[in-house]
Amino acid sequence: MADILQTLSDSMAGAVETVGKSTVKVAARRRMPATGIVWSADGVIVTSHHGVEFEDNIKVGLPDGKTVTASFVGRDPGTDLAVLRADVSHLTAPTWAAAESVRVGHLALAVGRPGDDLQATLGVISALMPHKEENKYFAQTDVVMYPGFSGGPLVSASGEVIGLNSSGLMRGVSLTVQTPTIQYVVENLLKHGKMRRGFLGVGVQPARLSPSLAESLGQKSGAMIVSVESGSPAEKAELFMGDTIITLGSYKVGDLEDLLAALGSTQIGSTITAKIIRGGQVLELPVTIGERG
Amino acid sequence: MPSIIQQLNESLANRISDVHESLVQISNGRGAGAGTIWHADGLIITNAHVIRGHHGLNVTLTDGRKFPASVIAADDQLDLAALSINADNLPTIKTGDSRGLKAGHWVMAVGHPWGVQGAVTSGVVIGVGDQLPEMGQMQPGREWIALSLHMRPGHSGGPVIDSEGKLVGINTMITGPDVGFAIPVHVVKTFLKEAIGSKAATAI
Numbered sequence: 412m413a414d415i416l417q418t419l420s421d422s423m424a425g426a427v428e429t430v431g432k433s434t435v436k437v438a439a440r441r442r443m444p445a446t447g448i449v450w451s452a453d454g455v456i457v458t459s460h461h462g463v464e465f466e467d468n469i470k471v472g473l474p475d476g477k478t479v480t481a482s483f484v485g486r487d488p489g490t491d492l493a494v495l496r497a498d499v500s501h502l503t504a505p506t507w508a509a510a511e512s513v514r515v516g517h518l519a520l521a522v523g524r525p526g527d528d529l530q531a532t533l534g535v536i537s538a539l540m541p542h543k544e545e546n547k548y549f550a551q552t553d554v555v556m557y558p559g560f561s562g563g564p565l566v567s568a569s570g571e572v573i574g575l576n577s578s579g580l581m582r583g584v585s586l587t588v589q590t591p592t593i594q595y596v597v598e599n600l601l602k603h604g605k606m607r608r609g610f611l612g613v614g615v616q617p618a619r620l621s622p623s624l625a626e627s628l629g630q631k632s633g634a635m636i637v638s639v640e641s642g643s644p645a646e647k648a649e650l651f652m653g654d655t656i657i658t659l660g661s662y663k664v665g666d667l668e669d670l671l672a673a674l675g676s677t678q679i680g681s682t683i684t685a686k687i688i689r690g691g692q693v694l695e696l697p698v699t700i701g702e703r704g
Numbered sequence: 705m706p707s708i709i710q711q712l713n714e715s716l717a718n719r720i721s722d723v724h725e726s727l728v729q730i731s732n733g734r735g736a737g738a739g740t741i742w743h744a745d746g747l748i749i750t751n752a753h754v755i756r757g758h759h760g761l762n763v764t765l766t767d768g769r770k771f772p773a774s775v776i777a778a779d780d781q782l783d784l785a786a787l788s789i790n791a792d793n794l795p796t797i798k799t800g801d802s803r804g805l806k807a808g809h810w811v812m813a814v815g816h817p818w819g820v821q822g823a824v825t826s827g828v829v830i831g832v833g834d835q836l837p838e839m840g841q842m843q844p845g846r847e848w849i850a851l852s853l854h855m856r857p858g859h860s861g862g863p864v865i866d867s868e869g870k871l872v873g874i875n876t877m878i879t880g881p882d883v884g885f886a887i888p889v890h891v892v893k894t895f896l897k898e899a900i901g902s903k904a905a906t907a908i
Contacts, residue, residue: 414715414868416867420810427808522807525837526831531808557830557852
């Protein structure tokens, strides 16, 4: 029987090799190239937003050693993802791991192809940070992000792709964007060329609620409207300066970030309920969410 | 039956105790590096930078014996040196297949970081060959094993072993706290063959 360490070693190199068939070099910046992952066999490549500095004349190095040109499809700085379309039609897409199959403590390998050959580093899943409502799934790892690894896959023990590695989202921490988020962003970018965001048309600042309201509503603050854009969804819904938004749809709103999160994941064109405080009274108003230009 | 982690621990410890036998410490009058016994009759391999500008070389074996050493050959370009000590029947290490190493393979580096005797660090192969983007511009054509592990000063000249406990490289430098570089063992063999003759290179 083979020694367990040898078995482990060969198994890790095997997982790297398997995913390596779907790992490409992305040359879209002046310094060292970054890495990308095949999304679909017809040439769609997902990579890191910060690794794509120029959008013309992008070159993609394929696993078979060939280099092809790629056109720029779109990017989403919020998740550090970018999508390219390589001029090729016979690529190998990897198996993407479901977010639920990843556990803290699992072994994982970061794979990169900044040159012609594959490279890898090993670590464990340190923490999972799922934000289901916003469709944002991130995994934190202790893998070393070697130069050029950005945009490359994080590989599970079974040779599935857990997500896409980014060193651009958090300084000093290796963060991996997981499958559901990649799928959401890639589909949006392929369809619209950009991430569509909901639009309300208000300026807000956080406002502390009165103790009695805070207790009855179960939250300490809301987002007080300090400006309303003319012709905006907010104006049409008759939201006024001085109103304090406390929920939008299913989201509690305590400050600007909450409001942006609520708008980011709400379907554009849908009518949802805004719960506000006006003159000390809680009111509910229907709002039809627009699209940010 | 022990858990898979226990089996793994056992296996790791066994590999390391094998390597320790053939690990030496080399003091150069100012500081110290590591080395590996290549041949039972006293041939030691280490880095050229460990012996550069030395004020008398001494080699200390794992069993505590200490020998004065002489330099047989040194190559600053490759950062390799061959030393000789007056001893025989020394424990040696099996050489492995450095050309067969792939990204993701398990490796361990042994040495004396900050003077800690025989300390081990383990990790995986990042990449191999002469096409590593980080090193390509520095010294084109030179072959490396890039390692994701925690090498420190004092690991220099020490062995890198594979999952079978075989020697696949010689530690040579670090480019960061988590990245080390080793000279592949097939490069060491070529160096010894050219410097000393085929007997030494093929003895093991």
